[in-house]
Amino acid sequence: MEDKQTTKFQGEKTPRWLKTIQLNSWEAELLISALVLYTLFQIPDYLDQWALQSFERGSQLHRLFRIIEKAIRLLSFGYILHILVRGVWVASVGLSYVFPKGIDQRSLKFKGNFNKELNKSGSLVKMVLRLEQLSSIIYGISFIFFGTLIGFASFIFSFIFFFELITPLMNENSYLAGVIGIFILFYLLLTILVFIDFLTNGYFRRKNWSADWFYYVAFFFRIVTLSFLYRRSLLVLISNTKGWKSYLIPFIVLGVVAGFLWVDSIIKDNGRDRYYISSVSGDYNSANYENTRNPDSYLVTTIQSDIIHDNTLKIFLKDISAFGGVYVFEGKTLRKTKWDELSSDSISIYFNKRLAVTIDDTPINNIDWFKTQHPITSEFGFTSFVDLSEFESGAHFLKIGIDTTGMKEMAKKVVEKDDYSLQTISNIYFIYDKP
Structure with missing residues (x-):
């Protein structure tokens, strides 16, 4: 027999079982974060050893695996932050159970701005709810950052691999070199358009004159950059952020990824x-x-x-x-x-x-x-x-x-x-x- 709740889901209504999972998702988040974090700490060393055994040092494949190692460390950092926030959340849940009324302002007798600050902070329950949202967001965007860095590595590798593959052909045939040179310039132009579309939250995807032809460009680059793995999560985050703040999200994602790569490069061994x-x-x-x-x-x-x-x-x-x-x-x-x-x-x-x-x-x-x-x-x-x-x-x-x-x-x-x-x-x- 078909579940009525599941049928309603087709009409955008959330089924009861999904609501239950959403309310208790913190249990799975903590368990998965702990297990994945333990695994992530082990993976970079194994990858490094395997890359050293399999590829020449300084080769493109060796460099690709170095970037993958950096992406895993970035994902590990996100999971560590998630566990810390969840830890504060669990502590707040415990306090809200023991002291459901939260802070007793009359007992503290704070005056002036200190009293106003307590009024603005709200109840302990509101704090728990805010921490719940924050930890869930951290858990989700950690994979967005990870996917962005992996996508960047995939894009660079595919371009370099293609360039190294056709370089011998270009050296042998000047006419072919010209044709390939034009193709590379065209490819770089498309790359710039995709990058602009990313920074503007889909400028070319919103316009009638560009939506049809740009769809095929975007589809190709989803494969090259592996963005199909995290694109939907990013769109959920952007579409649910109001006003001008939504336009900051792509810059924040790029800033975090670039900042992590920079910090990782200057940290001394x-x-x-x-x-x-x-x-x-x-x-x-x-x-x-x-x-x-x-x-x-x-x-x-x-x-x-x-x-x-x-x-x-x-x-x-x-x-x-x-x-x-x-x-x-x-x-x-x-x-x-x-x-x-x-x-x-x-x-x-x-x-x-x-x-x-x-x-x-x-x-x-x-x-x-x-x-x-x-x-x-x-x-x-x-x-x-x-x-x-x-x-x-x-x-x-x-x-x-x-x-x-x-x-x-x-x-x-x-x-x-x-x-x-x-x-x-x-x-x-x-x-x-x-x-």
């Missing part, structure tokens, strides 16, 4: 800070030794052990930001290339020119470097082997840094960025027990 401080000072750091390091320790450079019992020192050097790529000459043209495109011989020549490797201030020259991944963290880097047979038993210091000799001032500034001079990348103490 405490692990990195501690590592470089210990390197400059020459402190003993267990993260530098494969036999003592914790898998979660900050990774830059490692050797096999703090006590070396054979004649070979095995060095692993992570691909730090200064080594994001290498510039090579093709004729008279300087081109930036990827590590995967270079042989081990080419990489060795480059590193022997750019790196200063010393043991007790004795330069170690003509080192062979090999592309590799760390066996535990899967981070991309380079491995080399240094012969220790000419050194005496006892304590030694391995120092690795960037040789700025011959560098231009601009390049030296890059080496000395972030308040740390990469002239000292790692400074590792070890005992050589000569066999």
Whole structure:
């Protein structure tokens, strides 16, 4: 038998079961937020490891996964805020049950503006209702922010992927390059129109002259930006916000997303800070030794052990930001290339020119470097082997840094960025027990 309440729902009347769920939605919200938040805290590390294992560092796919990690952190922040507001809400519900009349103004005997302030604040029940609305809104818009950031990443990735795909064709055929260039300009124009429509809450969707043709443009971009996942939630929020305030919503969404990306980019890595401080000072750091390091320790450079019992020192050097790529000459043209495109011989020549490797201030020259991944963290880097047979038993210091000799001032500034001079990348103490 068909539920009469469900039938009425077709006429815009809310069925009784949905009202019950709406009234008790806070229970599901708290449970889901707690479970999802726990999961979200784990996902970025797994994504990072998987991306490091699957894609070349600095590639477009690797960058895409970095943005996804940022989006997950933004969603986590929204859920944390939701749980905090719900916590205040639960406390207020408890107080409203014990003290249904709320604040007893006669007992407080406040005067002047303090008394007016209490009158404006309303009852405890109204506060509970406002917190209920606020927490539900936070829960909903958290996914809007998350979806916007993911959509932005999807749009940028699709454009870059297309551009990289057709670049070889453009280089081979000048006529085709012109046609594709016109197409790209047209695509960028449509992108600007969609962006304007977003900021104006649907300007082109409200006009008779543009609604028909713009529908197909919007439909295409819904797929490219994945906005179909959160578009309806955004429209609900906009359509139920009165007056000029509704036009602030797109700017708030973009502002929050852009602000989060900016803050996330300037937050310093405490692990990195501690590592470089210990390197400059020459402190003993267990993260530098494969036999003592914790898998979660900050990774830059490692050797096999703090006590070396054979004649070979095995060095692993992570691909730090200064080594994001290498510039090579093709004729008279300087081109930036990827590590995967270079042989081990080419990489060795480059590193022997750019790196200063010393043991007790004795330069170690003509080192062979090999592309590799760390066996535990899967981070991309380079491995080399240094012969220790000419050194005496006892304590030694391995120092690795960037040789700025011959560098231009601009390049030296890059080496000395972030308040740390990469002239000292790692400074590792070890005992050589000569066999």
